[in-house]
Amino acid sequence: MKEILVVDDSATMRRMVMASLRDLKNVNFKEANNGLEAIEQLVIAPVDLMILDLNMPDLHGLEVLQFVRSHQSYTSIPIIVLTTRGDESSRNAALAAGASRYLTKPFEPRSFALAAQELLNQNLCQL
Amino acid sequence: MTNLFSSFLDDYFAECDEHLMAIRQNLLFVEPYVNQPLLSRSILDKLFGSFHSIKGLSGMVGVNEAEQLAHEMESYLRALRDNKVVLTTEGLDALLSGTKILEEVITAYRIQNPAPDIVPICDRFRTIFTKPEAQEQEQEKSELQEKVELNLPGQSIPTVADTQPKAPKSLKLKPEESIQLAAALEKGNRAWQFEFLPGTEKAARGINVNTVRQRLQSIGQLIHAEPIALENGGIAFDFIVVSNADTDTFADWEKDGISYLPYSEQEIKSQQSTVNSQNEESENGRAGERESGGAEIKSQKSTVKSQKEERESGTTAESPRKAENLDNISPTPPLPHSPAPPLPFTVAPSNVVRVDLARLDELMQMVGELVITRSRLADNLNNLKTILPASHLRTLRETNLTLERQLRDLREGVMRVRMVPIGEIFVRMQFAIRDLVKETQKQVVLEVSGETTEIDKFIVERMMNPLLHLVRNAVSHGLEEQQERVRWGKSPQGKIALRATTVGEMVTIEVEDDGRGVNVEAVTSSAREQESIGADTTLSSETLLDLICASGFSTRKEADLTSGRGVGMTVVKNTVTELGGFLSLDTQVGRGTRFIIQLPLTLAIADALIVSVSGQTFAIPLSSVHEITQVPSADVTLYPTFANASVMGGEWGDKFFKPLRESKWENNEMIAHRGTVLPLIRLARIFNLENEIPGSDAEENLQPTLKKELNTQTNILQSINSQSLLNLVVVGNGFSAAAIVVDRILGQREIVVRPLTDPLVQVTGIAGATELGDGYAVLILDIIALTRAARIKN
Numbered sequence: 047m048k049e050i051l052v053v054d055d056s057a058t059m060r061r062m063v064m065a066s067l068r069d070l071k072n073v074n075f076k077e078a079n080n081g082l083e084a085i086e087q088l089v090i091a092p093v094d095l096m097i098l099d100l101n102m103p104d105l106h107g108l109e110v111l112q113f114v115r116s117h118q119s120y121t122s123i124p125i126i127v128l129t130t131r132g133d134e135s136s137r138n139a140a141l142a143a144g145a146s147r148y149l150t151k152p153f154e155p156r157s158f159a160l161a162a163q164e165l166l167n168q169n170l171c172q173l
Numbered sequence: 174m175t176n177l178f179s180s181f182l183d184d185y186f187a188e189c190d191e192h193l194m195a196i197r198q199n200l201l202f203v204e205p206y207v208n209q210p211l212l213s214r215s216i217l218d219k220l221f222g223s224f225h226s227i228k229g230l231s232g233m234v235g236v237n238e239a240e241q242l243a244h245e246m247e248s249y250l251r252a253l254r255d256n257k258v259v260l261t262t263e264g265l266d267a268l269l270s271g272t273k274i275l276e277e278v279i280t281a282y283r284i285q286n287p288a289p290d291i292v293p294i295c296d297r298f299r300t301i302f303t304k305p306e307a308q309e310q311e312q313e314k315s316e317l318q319e320k321v322e323l324n325l326p327g328q329s330i331p332t333v334a335d336t337q338p339k340a341p342k343s344l345k346l347k348p349e350e351s352i353q354l355a356a357a358l359e360k361g362n363r364a365w366q367f368e369f370l371p372g373t374e375k376a377a378r379g380i381n382v383n384t385v386r387q388r389l390q391s392i393g394q395l396i397h398a399e400p401i402a403l404e405n406g407g408i409a410f411d412f413i414v415v416s417n418a419d420t421d422t423f424a425d426w427e428k429d430g431i432s433y434l435p436y437s438e439q440e441i442k443s444q445q446s447t448v449n450s451q452n453e454e455s456e457n458g459r460a461g462e463r464e465s466g467g468a469e470i471k472s473q474k475s476t477v478k479s480q481k482e483e484r485e486s487g488t489t490a491e492s493p494r495k496a497e498n499l500d501n502i503s504p505t506p507p508l509p510h511s512p513a514p515p516l517p518f519t520v521a522p523s524n525v526v527r528v529d530l531a532r533l534d535e536l537m538q539m540v541g542e543l544v545i546t547r548s549r550l551a552d553n554l555n556n557l558k559t560i561l562p563a564s565h566l567r568t569l570r571e572t573n574l575t576l577e578r579q580l581r582d583l584r585e586g587v588m589r590v591r592m593v594p595i596g597e598i599f600v601r602m603q604f605a606i607r608d609l610v611k612e613t614q615k616q617v618v619l620e621v622s623g624e625t626t627e628i629d630k631f632i633v634e635r636m637m638n639p640l641l642h643l644v645r646n647a648v649s650h651g652l653e654e655q656q657e658r659v660r661w662g663k664s665p666q667g668k669i670a671l672r673a674t675t676v677g678e679m680v681t682i683e684v685e686d687d688g689r690g691v692n693v694e695a696v697t698s699s700a701r702e703q704e705s706i707g708a709d710t711t712l713s714s715e716t717l718l719d720l721i722c723a724s725g726f727s728t729r730k731e732a733d734l735t736s737g738r739g740v741g742m743t744v745v746k747n748t749v750t751e752l753g754g755f756l757s758l759d760t761q762v763g764r765g766t767r768f769i770i771q772l773p774l775t776l777a778i779a780d781a782l783i784v785s786v787s788g789q790t791f792a793i794p795l796s797s798v799h800e801i802t803q804v805p806s807a808d809v810t811l812y813p814t815f816a817n818a819s820v821m822g823g824e825w826g827d828k829f830f831k832p833l834r835e836s837k838w839e840n841n842e843m844i845a846h847r848g849t850v851l852p853l854i855r856l857a858r859i860f861n862l863e864n865e866i867p868g869s870d871a872e873e874n875l876q877p878t879l880k881k882e883l884n885t886q887t888n889i890l891q892s893i894n895s896q897s898l899l900n901l902v903v904v905g906n907g908f909s910a911a912a913i914v915v916d917r918i919l920g921q922r923e924i925v926v927r928p929l930t931d932p933l934v935q936v937t938g939i940a941g942a943t944e945l946g947d948g949y950a951v952l953i954l955d956i957i958a959l960t961r962a963a964r965i966k967n
Contacts, residue, residue, distance in 0.1 A: 055222070056188060056226050058184040058185055058187075062177075065180075066177065080383075082386070085410075086371040086382045089372065090372070090373045090376050102222075105400070117402050117406075130225060130228055130229035151229045151233060152232035152233045153233075
């Protein structure tokens with residue numbers, strides 16, 4: 047069973063993300079409402095893929111990304127940054143900070159699911 | 174957009190509602206900062222976040238207009254947040270109207286109407302704030318780079334921890350947080366650094382970063398939160414909290430993995446110096462930009478100033494002051510120059526469950542059915558008393574009583590779930606007043622009390638427009654112009670009070686202004702012109718209310734409460750009545766007007782008095798029962814009727830009084846009671862029940878009926894000379910009180926109200942029906958209609 051952690055401060059958005067990914071085989075979803083909670087989830091149980099929103103109160107998604115990537119235990123977790131912001135600079139910053147993919151909202155469920163599946167498969171090869 | 178997301182529309186609307194509510198609240202916080210360079214960043218962040226979320230969600234479900242408008246507003250807020258522009262009056266106005274239009278766009282989508290045009294408002298934002306595209310990107314980049322740089326030291330933290338395992342770890346406070354911290358310390362608070370080690374076992378016990386954060390927020394102000402990488406590969410969360418709480422309060426938390434250290438002054442100083450140096454650095458790095466930004470601010474300031482001079486008596490110049498006045502709902506915002514941030518309004522989404530109201534209705538319905546089944550059980554138990562031994566019967570009865578109590582708790586629990594604080598709609602009133610103030614050049618102070626009073630969600634929704642109407646009326650017609658107020662020796666600022674209180678099963682909402690009061694003469698003469706009332710009739714306050722609430726009635730003159738409204742007051746009155754409430758009016762010329770709305774807390778289940786009249790059983794809602802009493806029938810006085818054609822002529826009079834002139838309403842029996850006079854209501858006459866017992870047509874003939882009833886049945890109110898006594902249930906409140914004559918009082922029961930929706934069975938005086946468990950339907954009296962009819966004919 048693959049664990050997917052969906053981090054977004056909007057509950058509706060989290061449900062939309064999970065609905066888009068529901069056809070993936072053998073996945074289990076975990077949710078986090080904010081950045082600190084996302085990091086806590088990583089501590090509690092291993093995660094195979096993280097879907098990360100950028101604009102969140104308290105801890106910005108970018109800060110979460112940097113923290114996770116700077117920590118040896120979590121450097122290799124695939125992270126899809128999924129954000130409403132679409133301009134190039136934040137894309138570059140997110141990719142520079144170690145995002146595996148940078149996707150924008152509104153997203154197309156099928157291609158989003160494909161990206162997620164691809165990252166899950168990659169992770170499998172690495173192990 | 175794909176169909177996949179259309180199933181999330183309800184969630185989308187609910188979440189947008191939450192965000193819009195938070196936006197409205199936060200905009201009120203922002204208002205005092207107009208033309209002030211120091212705008213609280215945390216509130217701007219919240220506003221920005223709300224618009225950002227709406228934008229994202231709207232994009233997902235395909236509400237493109239909302240997405241686009243939210244994007245424009247978000248861009249403006251970003252510029253404000255990054256201190257690129259200063260909030261101007263125009264900017265705030267645009268934000269306020271933008272919010273309104275955004276809400277309209279979303280509502281239009283919800284009810285499948287065409288969306289309002291958003292081009293003008295988007296253009297407005299573009300004029301207020303023109304952004305060179307390139308500069309924005311550069312700014313964005315540098316902001317992000319700043320973040321990256323700020324975070325780099327985080328990687329070296331494990332080494333710091335290595336050498337000093339118990340020493341406070343250096344935290345990376347944002348400049349805004351350092352300012353907050355310094356301000357809190359200045360007020361004599363103490364700063365603490367808390368560290369929480371998350372773990373699987375703790376999470377299972379419900380101790381996680383969110384609950385820890387809540388604990389910390391309960392003891393003081395949470396300034397900063399940050400994840401920390403420990404040298405052993407673990408992760409901790411560090412928080413800085415300022416608090417006056419005794420260490421005893423949180424010393425105990427150590428067992429839950431929450432350790433604490435005083436956050437030392439040195440630490441703070443070094444922190445501040447880091448911040449300062451960072452600021453310097455960034456200032457050097459962006460010196461040119463800063464300068465141009467400063468110039469922009471200056472030029473804007475001067476425009477505002479000249480505008481102020483232009484409209485000296487205008488409202489724009491006044492708005493910051495008014496804003497403060499209007500801000501009574503929320504905690505007082507700090508003075509613009511104070512560095513302490515106000516506590517922003519937050520919705521805690523993680524603890525809130527959204528439920529469709531229809532589901533709660535179903536639940537209430539089921540509870541109602543349980544209530545009926547229980548009373549059936551009670552009846553059956555009663556039938557067993559001849560068969561069962563006393564000891565068995567007693568235990569059964571005890572169980573039945575426990576069941577009744579538990580059912581009552583269940584009913585109250587379900588009711589509480591439906592309750593929302595009325596403050597939700599009071600916030601909207603603030604906005605309505607704000608808009609009106611701009612149009613009318615009046616100054617208004619809004620006083621709000623009881624905004625935490627809870628009331629059924631359904632009732633709140635229905636009361637929104639009526640309350641808005643009353644508030645608008647109060648501002649535009651109730652309050653005088655400033656000069657006029659001064660002439661009358663009043664303060665130039667008008668006062669409007671919104672109050673809510675709970676009394677028993679009813680909620681009272683008051684809308685009061687200290688304006689000119691209803692011009693009774695104008696209403697009277699207008700009513701005479703329209704021949705609604707007789708030439709020399711004087712008006713009581715209920716008649717006055719009835720007149721101004723009558724559809725189509727208007728004095729058509731400026732400067733009085735009733736002018737300028739089409740059917741508004743009619744809607745107010747009808748809505749209140751439909752919800753089972755009372756509307757009353759209290760007005761004094763030159764002193765002000767007060768509308769008092771009394772509403773039931775909830776609609777579905779109520780306590781009722783069960784009475785019988787001429788063999789028919791009725792339920793009277795207990796909330797409207799004031800007293801049960803007996804009076805000698807000889808005390809009843811007959812008043813001559815004046816409801817003849819010469820007094821109540823005209824089309825309007827006909828419409829209003831004709832039904833009442835029918836013989837069954839036309840008896841004017843009165844009784845003196847506690848210093849006032851109460852009209853008697855004879856249900857037997859009104860509902861034509863006399864036929865069941867022959868010879869009860871006239872009052873004196875009713876006595877044998879009463880005698881018969883009392884002789885054949887035991888009466889709980891029986892007294893020695895019962896034959897000459899009338900059993901009265903005093904109902905209604907204040908001016909609209911009346912006494913209902915009943916034969917017997919059968920007891921008090923919980924009833925499940927089922928409205929009579931079929932127009933064919935709707936009868937004046939009957940509000941609905943209920944079932945008492947024996948399978949027979951019992952009619953619920955419409956006390957408002959009955960008392961009104963009884964009063965009017967007098």
